[in-house]
Amino acid sequence: MNTEEPKRILIATKNPGKAKDFSLLFEPKGYQVMTLLDYPEIEDVEETGYTFEANARKKAETIANRLHMTVLADDSGICIDALDGQPGVVSARFAGADKSDAANNAKVLSMLGALDNPSRKAHFHCTLVLAHPERESLVVEGDIEGEIAKFPQGENGFGYDPLFFIPSLNKTMAELTGLEKNTISHRAMALKNLEKVWTEWLEKEVE
Template sequence: KKIVIATKNPGKAKDFAVLFEPKGYEVVTLLDYPEIEDVEETGYTFEANARKKAETIAGLLGMTVLADDSGICIDALDGQPGVFSARFAGGTKSDAANNAKVLAMLGSQKNPSRKAHFHCTLVLAHPDRESLVVEGDIAGEIAEFPSGDNGFGYDPLFYLPHLGKTMAELSDVEKNQISHRANALKNLEKSWAAWLEK
């Protein structure tokens, strides 16, 4: 069994491998298709962007494709960076620059103003079907400095008070038991068998 995921982000690709391989799937991503260009994310919602990525690539490949649009939403920043998480500090998609910008914007604010959540919208698309859309979240806080080497993106800043660790201090398996991506996949699993039979 193969699942095609319309992502070029190596951190997401790794998360999806950890999520799907125990279920007996081989994960294929756009990192395996260097000839396919990045789908431009022009939408203002996670759903619009995930839908565009999934439906564009499903049309190109003529098969079922899953896409993920995700990001971090910080209460004190009115939900920013949100859909702009990947390029928050500019055009380059630098995780270090993005994290530094978040810390600078929060300054010396203490909790509860550092509350945040990760969000993930997944869209499953097929050229002949109406797409299936699901979501998942995880709540946490923005740490005062980055910590941990696992994961990607904002994981070193995303502190989980009940675990006393940042997301980047969790193992890949631990992250993928609780993450926004894991929660979205649980919701996808509730409905995709019926969707596949359509």
């Protein structure tokens, strides 16, 4: 039995910002966090699902089967009320396949600007899927409510963080420190839900 395996987890992403988020969450718990940057031979898993869960499950299970190890995949996005829930599952590529954060933010502001006094309510959503070839996958979710700012604010974070304003903190997500963000973010909420069930799951994995 490889006693080290339960302490190694692969985060199915090449996104440095996302990897940093998960490292802040997992490393204090004693996990060695790997990412797809550590496995350049693994081809990108195409996100063809119509739901956050479908995309996260496909990534986690495909890579877990390929590497025969524990893999955590997430699919996250911002859902804006006035845009009928858009960008949703296409948040990362909302403005095009090149996945430009600046272009995505600009498109959101442009679309809202074209509406007559739109609601600026929005929420960040995260679905996490923890997979291993010998286990049934775990699926959990997390959300944080907020609003779309009228212009980007803050230098931290990535994606839509500069636009996502949290009224209770009077800051955008990009104005928070890494530790602050990982206390209240949608990923933090999803991870807290995962923590309620993953210990038994990991223990059974190595029996």
